[in-house]
Amino acid sequence: xxxxxxxxxNFRNYESLDVSFSSTLNIIYGSNGSGKSNVIEAIYLLxxxxxxxTGSDINLIKKGASLAExxxxxxxxxxxxxxxxxxxxxxxxxxxxxKVGKISDYVSNINIVLxxxxxxxxxxxxxxxxxxxxxxxxxxxNKEYLLLLNSYEKVxxxxxxxxxxxxxxxxxxxxxxxxxxxxxxxxxxKINECRKTYIDKINENIAKIYENIFEYGNLQVIYHSxxxxxxxxxxxxxxQKRYYKEREMGKTLSGIHHDDIEFILDGNPIRDYxxxxxxxxxxxxxxxxxxxxxxxxxxxxxILILDDLFSELDNAKINNIIKxxxxxxxTFITSTDIDNIDKSLLENSSIYLVKDDKVERVNNNE
Ligand SMILES: Nc1ncnc2c1ncn2[C@@H]1O[C@H](COP(=O)(O)OP(=O)(O)OP(=O)(O)O)[C@@H](O)[C@H]1O
Ligand SMILES: [Mg+2]
Numbered sequence: 104x105x106x107x108x109x110x111x112x113n114f115r116n117y118e119s120l121d122v123s124f125s126s127t128l129n130i131i132y133g134s135n136g137s138g139k140s141n142v143i144e145a146i147y148l149l150x151x152x153x154x155x156x157t158g159s160d161i162n163l164i165k166k167g168a169s170l171a172e173x174x175x176x177x178x179x180x181x182x183x184x185x186x187x188x189x190x191x192x193x194x195x196x197x198x199x200x201x202k203v204g205k206i207s208d209y210v211s212n213i214n215i216v217l218x219x220x221x222x223x224x225x226x227x228x229x230x231x232x233x234x235x236x237x238x239x240x241x242x243x244x245n246k247e248y249l250l251l252l253n254s255y256e257k258v259x260x261x262x263x264x265x266x267x268x269x270x271x272x273x274x275x276x277x278x279x280x281x282x283x284x285x286x287x288x289x290x291x292x293k294i295n296e297c298r299k300t301y302i303d304k305i306n307e308n309i310a311k312i313y314e315n316i317f318e319y320g321n322l323q324v325i326y327h328s329x330x331x332x333x334x335x336x337x338x339x340x341x342x343q344k345r346y347y348k349e350r351e352m353g354k355t356l357s358g359i360h361h362d363d364i365e366f367i368l369d370g371n372p373i374r375d376y377x378x379x380x381x382x383x384x385x386x387x388x389x390x391x392x393x394x395x396x397x398x399x400x401x402x403x404x405x406i407l408i409l410d411d412l413f414s415e416l417d418n419a420k421i422n423n424i425i426k427x428x429x430x431x432x433x434t435f436i437t438s439t440d441i442d443n444i445d446k447s448l449l450e451n452s453s454i455y456l457v458k459d460d461k462v463e464r465v466n467n468n469e
Contacts, residue, residue, distance in 0.1 A: 144156060
């Protein structure tokens with residue numbers, strides 16, 4: 104899958120932009136603040152309808168304008184036109200000019216794997232960030248997963264509310280709590296299995312990828328969950344045992360809402376032992392493993408976006424990454440400079456200069 108054309112109107116710093124991309128390697132360069140990340144943000148948005156940077160959709164509309172339009176032509180089995188309109192009234196999405204009512208029917212058509220420098224924080228951030236990472240990844244290949252997450256959240260909210268009620272009113276019946284516990288356990292177990300399968304697949308690939316880039320080291324990801332290796336019956340019983348404690352605290356103390364993943368390098372947690380470079384590399388390897396998983400699921404590679412990679416890794420490692428990528432993967436790399444990029448890499452790329460709110464193709468290699 105690749106994006107052939109991108110058209111922007113009043114998106115971020117671009118009043119009007121119309122650019123075509125190569126189906127293989129695209130290098131986008133320009134000085135700090137010139138608008139490189141804005142281009143790839145538009146591509147990401149086109150796929151997932153949300154930005155990878157924080158802030159509301161309003162920030163995406165060019166200052167002074169009231170409507171932003173992002174249009175893209177995606178080549179998969181056939182050519183499909185996608186469009187997102189952003190205004191103060193909200194977001195509208197279109198496929199081949201037909202308005203799509205539900206955002207959930209729009210997303211997951213375009214698959215993207217994005218690395219951006221902020222991602223490396225994931226290793227040291229709180230577990231909720233790591234859960235978010237795997238939730239986004241799993242839902243790209245599994246539509247049902249998002250529905251499961253939503254149902255779980257709902258049951259969790261109800262269960263917490265009812266625990267508080269039981270605390271305040273000793274006479275309230277515990278039966279309803281048991282109903283909610285059963286639901287929590289059965290939905291949670293399904294989510295646990297999706298996550299387990301996903302991390303197993305990551306582990307089938309990540310060690311080799313890490314070693315290919317870094318040239319040594321054994322990387323593994325461990326999935327921590329109180330639901331691991333337990334039957335629904337055992338889980339239900341463990342909630343029964345904790346009933347008084349949960350009622351006292353007024354909330355559900357365990358479950359897949361506390362799940363976490365841990366990166367282990369050569370037997371040690373990378374969070375505590377790894378260098379900054381090793382941590383970055385671990386996340387990049389994770390993203391590249393995801394690329395392979397999506398290819399297996401969808402029978403084609405997603406679009407790969409590597410924002411600001413050169414500020415993260417030295418040239419040799421970037422070359423190792425590029426060498427590993429299949430020619431079938433459309434890749435975007437942003438950089439402030441191309442002077443220190445390997446010549447052979449440049450010769451095989453389409454290069455774009457971002458300057459004065461324009462994006463200009465500066466070579467003609469295909
Ligand atoms: N809504 C907006 N309207 C107009 N300009 C905007 C808007 N949002 C952001 N910008 C401008 O976009 C620029 C930042 O673009 P971007 O983040 O793409 O830069 P970059 O080329 O990736 O820089 P770096 O190399 O530092 O990562 C800033 O100059 C900012 O003022
Ligand atoms: Mg940037």
